[in-house]
Amino acid sequence: MRKGQIRKAISGFYYVYVDGQTFQTRGRGNFRVKNMSPLVGDYVDFESDNKTEGILIDIYPRKNELIRPTVANIDYGIIVMSAVEPDFSSYLVDRFLVYLEDKRIKPIIYVTKMDLLDEKTTAEMKAFKIYYESIGYKMILSDYPASETSLNTLIQVIGKGAAVFMGQSGAGKSTLLNQLMPELELETGEISTALGRGRHTTRHVELHPIGDALIADTPGFSTIDLVDIEEADLPSLFPDFVALRDECRFSGCMHINEPNCRIKAAVETGEIAKYRYDHYLQFYEEINTRKPMYVKKKK
Ligand SMILES: Nc1nc2c(ncn2[C@@H]2O[C@H](COP(=O)(O)OP(=O)(O)OP(=O)(O)O)[C@@H](O)[C@H]2O)c(=O)[nH]1
Ligand SMILES: [Mg+2]
Ligand SMILES: [Zn+2]
Known part of the structure; x- marks a missing residue:
């Protein structure tokens, strides 16, 4: 068994790179990773007698996906x-x-x-x-x-x-x-x-x-989904806001309606670019009004 990295995937084949060589593999049979779909970038264990008929055995935990x-x-x-x-x-x-x-x-x-x-x-x-x-x-x-x-x-x-x-x-x-x-x-x-x-x-x-x-x-795409983002996390994804947020009056300030908000003050003075704040509000609105996946019945 060897460890390598999937560098390319085309029509069911995974091309695994290790030490300057590339092995063509597939995930098949009683494959331990059957619940997971191998991705380009994955570190994997694989077995192969030659360069074209390898089998993927396992996928290492991912840093991100x-x-x-x-x-x-x-x-x-x-x-x-x-x-x-x-x-x-x-x-x-x-x-x-x-x-x-x-x-x-x-x-x-x-x-x-x-x-x-x-x-x-x-x-x-x-x-x-x-x-x-x-x-x-x-x-x-x-x-x-x-x-x-x-x-x-x-x-x-x-x-x-x-x-x-x-x-x-x-x-x-x-x-x-x-x-x-x-x-x-x-x-x-x-x-x-x-x-x-x-x-x-x-x-x-x-x-x-x-x-x-x-x-x-990658193929181009004109927009990207923000579905994974929690409303409460949004302010921390703007480094210009993070740098000043300790000076907001309230901890956990969302920089929207709270009084004595340092971020809103910084937008007024131009310290924070207005377009950044406008985009923040648009993303906030989008996340906030997104339809819940499940609507729980009240008993
Ligand atoms: N003048 C000029 N043309 C550019 C420049 N960069 C890319 N182009 C042209 O823009 C067009 C699109 O470029 P691509 O590299 O195919 O764009 P892409 O982002 O890979 O597009 P997709 O694969 O469809 O997502 C081509 O005609 C390029 O020649 C640039 O810096 N200046
Ligand atoms: Mg392209
Ligand atoms: Zn604030």
Whole structure:
């Protein structure tokens, strides 16, 4: 028996990497992991006499698990956002940030299509960068084609970690991965202007080794579900709020209707960006009004 990591999954086959070699395996028979679906990123025990007929035996406990893309044991979420086509959306950035914070995955923001911007919009993007970096997020405004500096900055932040790309279709995820790994020659798509959204050109999930890092491309998705997030946890997913919340009058302040709220005061003075607070209120509302899964009958 050997231990390895699933780096790719396609039509029932799991490709397990160990010591520079990849073994094609399946989960079949009286397979101890039958209640669990193996995911890309899983550490597994497997048996194999050759490179194409391995059997998965067991899955090690996961550090975390994402549904979209379906991967496990991820350290970094790279939010790939285009500056235009589709337009940059701080709402979407904040949604991804909250989602990743909740899963204890470190976010990195990577902005593409900066080459298509005029001076004014470039200045707006720089203002976003200053704000997001002031609250602890790395934000890369990439040139195109991406310079060594942009690519190396990204790879250095990831270090030896595993990362996934996230972001809308047409944001430039596959284009970025191709620049990091030209030998991949991933398919990239032109934006369909008629539909106003890109074609989905990326379909399966795979962790690619790039330097010491592992990076997975993913098919684009335009939004992300916040269903797993509890209302009471939401304030802790905004680091700009966390930094000041001890100065709120009430412990457990939700920063909504409470008096002497330091967060609301900070929004007034501009210390906290107003768009961040507006997004917080929108997410709060969304979580708060979400339909309960079960309605208990009263006896
Ligand atoms: N001008 C410019 N074009 C870019 C840049 N990055 C990507 N593109 C173009 O944007 C289009 C979409 O890029 P993709 O890499 O396919 O986008 P994706 O995020 O992988 O899209 P999905 O796989 O559908 O999720 C392609 O035509 C790319 O050439 C950039 O920085 N500047
Ligand atoms: Mg793609
Ligand atoms: Zn408060």
